[in-house]
Amino acid sequence: MRFNTFNVIPTSGLLRGILTFGLVGQSVLGLAQYPGQASDKMKVPVSVPMKAKSFDLQDVRITHGLFRDNAEREGKWLLSLPVDRLMHSFRVNAGMNTPKPGSPTKMPRPLGGWEGLDMELRGHSIGHLLSGLSLQYASTNNEAFRKKGDSLVTALADVQRVLNQDGYLSAYPQQYIDRNIAGTAVWAPWYTLHKLFAGLTDQFTYACNQQALAIATKMAAWASKKLSPLTPEQRQKMLRNEFGGMNDAFFNLYALTGNPEHLKLAQFFYHKAALEPLENGQDNLNKAHANTFIPKLVGEARDYELTGNEKAKTAATFFWNTVVQHHTYAHGGNSDKEHFFEPDKLSKHLTGNTSETCNTYNMLKLTRHLFTWSAAEKYADYYEQALYNHILGQQDPESGMVCYFTPMKAGAYRLYSTPDQSFWCCVGSGFESQSKYGEAIYYHDDKGIYVNLFIPSELNWREKGVTLVQETAYPEEATTRLTIQANAPTQMPLYLRYPGWATAGATLKVNGKVVAVKQLPGSYITVNRTWKTGDKVELTYPMTLRLVPTNDDPRVAAIAYGPIVLAGEKGHANMKGTAPFHDPADPYQYYGYDYTIPDSIDHTIHMGGKPVTDWLKPVDGKPLTFQTVAGMGNQAVELRPYYNLHRQRYVVYWDLD
Template identity: 40%
Template sequence: MRGAAGIALMGVTPRVMAATGSMVPAKAEPFPLAAVRLRPSLYATAVETNRRYLHRLDPDRLLHNFRLYAGLAPRAPIYGGWESDTIAGHTLGHYMSALVLTWQQTGDAEMRRRADYIVTELAEAQAKRGTGYVGALGRKRPDGTIVDGEEIFPEIMAGRIKSGGFDLNGSWSPLYTVHKLFAGLLDIHAGWGNAQALAVAVGLGRYFARVFAALDDARVQEVLGCEYGGLNESFAELHQRTGDPQWLALAERIYDRKILDPLVAQQDQLANLHANTQVPKLIGLARLYEITGRQAPARGARFFWDTVTGHHSYVIGGNADREYFSGPDTIARHITEQTCEHCNSYNMLKLTRHLYGWQPDGALFDFYERTHLNHVMAAQHPGHGGFTYMTPLMTGTAREYSSPKDDAFWCCVGSGMESHAKHGESIFWQGGDALLVNLYIPSEARWERRDATLTLDTTYPMHGTSRLTFTDLGKGGHFPVALRVPGWASGRAIVTVNDRPVTPVLERGYAVVSRRWVQGDVVAITLPLDLRLEATPGDDATVAVVRGPMVMAADLGPSETPWNAPDPAMVGAEPLKAFVEQDTSTARYAARGIFRPADLSFVPFFSQYDRRSAVYFKRFTEAGWKAEEAAFLAEQARVRDIAARSVDVMHLGEMQPERDHGLTSEISYPVSYRGRQGRDARSGGYFEFGMAVRPGPLILQATYWGDERKRDFDILVDNVKIATQHLENNRPGQFFDVEYPLADALTKGKKRVRIRVVPHDRSSAGPVFGMRLFVAKKEPTA
C-alpha cells in the first residue's frame, strides 16, 4: 500500500475536509525559479559555492575556439581537458544555461551581464563565418591534427558518414555539442527576452536544417547513431519560440528509430546502451508531446522513466555502470567505482519534471527527491566547487572531483554547474487553484496567482517536520494545499494547521488540506525518519540502509587512506536493532554486532565528500556467513598456488609495470573497474608488451570481467595467433580467468616473448585486467 494512502488520521476537523472530487490538479507547473529564494541550508550553500565557481570561469577562454575557427583573434587562451579536445564548446552551452539559472535563483547581475556578452561574441563569430554556423567543436584528421569541426558537415551532406557511436567523421559527438549551444541560447532568450540569442539560434538552426535536408531517411539514421544529446528538444523549442513549422518537422525527424521505437512499444531493450546518450532523446519526446499532443512520444517517455527508475537505478537514484545500462534488475552485479554518471541524473530529473507537469503524482517526486538529495548533492564538492563524473558505490572507493585548476570540463562538469544553480526550481508547484509542495527545502517564494509570500521552514531531512507559512496573502480564500507524503512514510505522517491536528484528504501521494486560508496561517507536516533496509532490484540479499529519503553510508575513513579491508557484510536476522543514533543533527548512527568483520558508523551518503563509504551490503544468516567464509578461503588457496608457479605477471593499466614490460599501443587506454586496473584497445588499435619465459609447458592467463558487451579480439605471442577471445556475458557478476596453453615451440630457447592483443574490425579488445605466465601443473604419475 502506498504511504500516502495509509496516512494516520490525527484528529478530525470537519471544516478542513475536502469536498467530493479530485483535490490534486490534473496538471501543474512549477513556480518560476526567480520567484523562489533559498533560506540557509545545504542547498543554499551549494548554490553559493556554484555561483563562486561560475564567477571563477573566464567566458573568453570558453569562447576561444568559437572565435579562432571563425577567423577572429581569441581574447584568451583555451581551457584544457575536454575543452582542448574535439568536443570543445559543450561547456560554454552549459555555462550559458547556468548563468541564466543563477541569475534567476540569486539575482546576481553579473550572471546576466556575462550571458549577454557571450551572445554578442557568438553573434560576431556567426556573422564572420557567413553560413549560419557557429561552433567550437574540432575535427581530428588522420594525421592527428585538430581543425575546425565544421568541415565534417559538408562530408555528411555528401553522404560520407563514418561513426563509431561517439565519433562522427573525426569529431567527438558533435551534435551533442551543438545541442548544448542551442540550449544555452534558448535559455538566455527565455531568461529575459534577449532577442539576439534567439537570432543566433535561428541562424544555427537554418544551417543544420540544410544539413539534414541533404540526407535521406537512412542517412539520417546513420548520423543519429552518434550521440546527439537532446537536439530534437532544441528544434521543438525553437518551433515554440518562432511558430515556424519547419523546426517542428525537423524535431520529429531527429528520431533514433533503433532506440526509440522499442520504448514507444513498451519494450525494455536498454541493456548495453550508453545511458546518457538516450535520456535526452526522451526529454525531446516529452517536449514533442507537449507541443503536438500525440500520444506515442508520451508513451515512450513514460515507459522509459518507469523502466529506468524501477529496474535500472541504484539506491541513490543514479543509473548505469561504466556509463552503460546493464540488464534489468541486475544492479547487485554492478556496484562498482564507475556507477552513476551525474549527467544521467541531471537529465532524469528534467524528464521527471515533464511527466509530473502532465499528471501530478507524488511518486514521481519520491524519485526526484531521492536522486536530488543523494546523488546531485553528492556530486558537488562544497569547498572548491568541483564536480564528480561518476559517483562510486563500490565499497571503499573515494569520489573524484574536477580540480580547482579548472582543467577537466567533463560533460558532468557542465551538467553540475547547471544542477547546482537551481535548487529552488521544484519546491513549489501550482495547478488550478491548488498549491503543491514537493520538496522540503528551506525557502521563501512569491506566489503571484494569490499575491502571496510563502515561507517554508525545515531542517529536513535531518528532522521530520516542515512548516509552511502564508507570510503574506493578498488574495486569501478557499483553496487546497497539497503536501507530498513519500511512499516510504508508511502511513505515519502527521499534518497540522496552526499547530492543531487535522485530517487531510489523501490523494496521489499527497496530504491535501482545503480550507479558507488567511495571512499568518501555518500548515505543517511531520514525516517519520526511521531506518529501513532496501534491497536491490532482483537481489534481496544485497541491501542498503536508508533513513527517510536519505541513503546512509558506512564511514570507512578519509579518502587519502587506502581501503584494503574486506567488504563489510551484514549478518543476522534483525540488523536494524543494532543501530543506535549518536547525533540527531547529523544523522550519525553506530551499528554494533551486526557487521563482519567489525562494527561500523553510519552517516548520510551525500556528505561523504572526502571520505570512503560502503553503501551496499551482502546480507547473510549466521550459517550462510560461515559458508561464505569457507568459499573465500578456498579461492585464496587457488590464487596462492598459481602465484607460486608464476614466471611473470603483467599489471595492465599501471604506469610502472607497463614501462617495465615495454608496452606499446595505439588507440588503447588504461581503465579502472571494480578496484582493478586494466587496458583495452579500440577498433584499429592494439597493445603489446614483453613477458619473461622459461623452459617447460607454460600457460598464459588473462583476466576479464564477466558482464562485458559483445567483443572479439586476437591474442598473439611473437606474432603467432594463439587464440581468438569472445567476450559476451561470459561470467555475470564476477571477474574470471581464461588460460591459453602455449606450444613449446613458442618459447623454446627464448627468455622473453611479446604478447599482442588486437581487436577485430569494429570491435574492441578487453579490457584485460592483467596477464600472467605460469608453469603448467604437472599431471600426477600413475
C-alpha cells in the same frame, strides 16, 4: 571510452530544456523559469491537458541550507571563468585569434580537459555555462550573472558573423558534422551543438537576451539547409551517433518562434532504432549508452506536449518506469561505465564507474515532464531520492568541484573536477543542476499549490497574491512549517506530498490544531480552506531506518533513513587524492581508474536475521548519523548521509548475512 564510428565516446550532459513543462496560463511551464512573462515569448502553446504547472524560477527563492550553499559555490565558479578563455576555441575556429609571432597581443590560455583545442567535443561547456548563468540569474536576480551571459552571447554573435557559414556556430569546423553524416568516426558534434542551442534559448527565456534567440534562429537556418538533402537512410545513420537532446532543443525553439521549419528539425532527430521499441513497450536498454538515450526521451516528452503525439508519450512514460524500476540504484542514479545493463541486475554492477551524474540530471528533467501530466506522487518521490542522494552530493563542499561518477563499489571514493582543466559533460550539467534547485519544490494547478519538496524557501504566487514561506531543517528534522501571507483572504487548497517512504505515518497541524490525516503514503494530503496572512501549517513525517536491497539479491542492500541513503565511513587509506580520474595524456581512457581499495575494508554486516533497528543505532549529537553495534562486523562503522560523505572511502551497498 570507446571511439568508433557510431557509438563514439559516450558523453552526457545534455541541454537545459526550456519550454519544458506545460502551461502557466498561455505560457510554457518549464520555460516558466525565467524573469518575465513566458506568454510574451510563447508562439506555440502546449496542446495537451496538464495536471500540474511550474512556477517561474524567479518566484521561488531558497532562503538557506544545503541547496543554497551548493548554488552559491556553483555561482562563484561560473563567474570566475574568463570570457576570453571560454571563447578561445570558438575564435580560433573562426580565425579570429591568431596573433603573429612577436605581436603584443597575448593569446588567452586555453581551457583544458574536454574543452582543449585537440578535443572534438570542445564548446559543449559554454552552452551549459550559458544555461547555468541564466538559471542563477533567475534564481537570485543577481545582475552579475546576466552581465556575464550577455558578454558570452555578444562574443558568440561575433564568431557567427565572422564564420559567415549560413548561421553555423561552433568551436569546431563543419567537417565534424560532415563526418557524422557520412558515418565516419567523430565524437559527438550534434551533442555539442545541442548545448549551444539550449544555452542560447535559456539566455533568451531566463535572462531576456534577444540576441541569443537571434543567434539560435540563424543556427537553425543553417541546420535546415545542411540536413534537408539527406535521405532517410543517411538520417538514421547520422542519428546512431550521440546527439544529445537536439530533438528537445528544436521543439523548444519551435515553441518560441512558431516556425514550422523548427518543428521539422525537431522531428528530423527522431531515432527509430532507439524509440520505436520503447513505443511498443520493449525494454531495449541493455548495453545501451544511457545518456545517449535519456535526452531523446526528454525530446519525446516535449513532442507530446506540443503536438499531442501519443506514441511519444507512451515511449517517455515506459522508459521512465523501466529505468526507475529496473535500472536504478538506491541513490537515484543509473548505469555502469555509462551504459545500461541487463534489467534487475544491480548487485552485479556495483563498480567504481556507476551512476554518471549527467544521467540523473536528465532523468530529473524527464521526471518533471511526467509529473506535470499526472501529478502522480511517485514522480516527486523519485525526484527527491535523486536530488538529495545524487545531485546534492555531486558537489564537494570544500572545493565546489563536482563528480562524474558516483561509485557504488565498496571502498571507493568520489573523484572531482578541476576549476579549468576538466570540463567533463558532468561539469557542464552540474553548472545547471547546482543552479536550479528551486524548480521542483512547488507546482500549482488552477486552484492551489503542490508542495513537493521540503526545502527552506519562499514562493511568490503573483496571480493569487499569495506568498508561501517554508521553514525546515529537513532532512535533519522530520518537520516542515509553512506560513501563508495573502493580500486578501484566499480560498485555496494546499497539496502536501505524503512520501512513499513515510510508513510511520504523518502529523498535520493547521494553526496549532491537529488535523486528522486519512491519506496513505504515496499520495497527497489536501488542506483546503480560506487562508489569511499568518496562517500556519506544520507537517511531520517521522523517518525510520530501512534496507534498500538490490532488485536481484536481497542479501546485498543499501541502508536509508527516511529519504536519505546512508554510507559507511571507511577512512583515507591509500587514497590517491581527488585529481581527475582520467589520464591527462589520454583523456578518453578513464574506466580503468584504480581505487587501490585496501583488503582491510569490510563491507559485510552480520545481521543474523535481525531488523536493521537492532544493529544500527543513532549517534547522540550527530543528526542523520548511525553506528553499527558490536558483533555486526570486524569493527563498529559510522554511517551518515551519502550526499555529505566526501574525500574518503565509503560503503553504500552491504553484504548482509
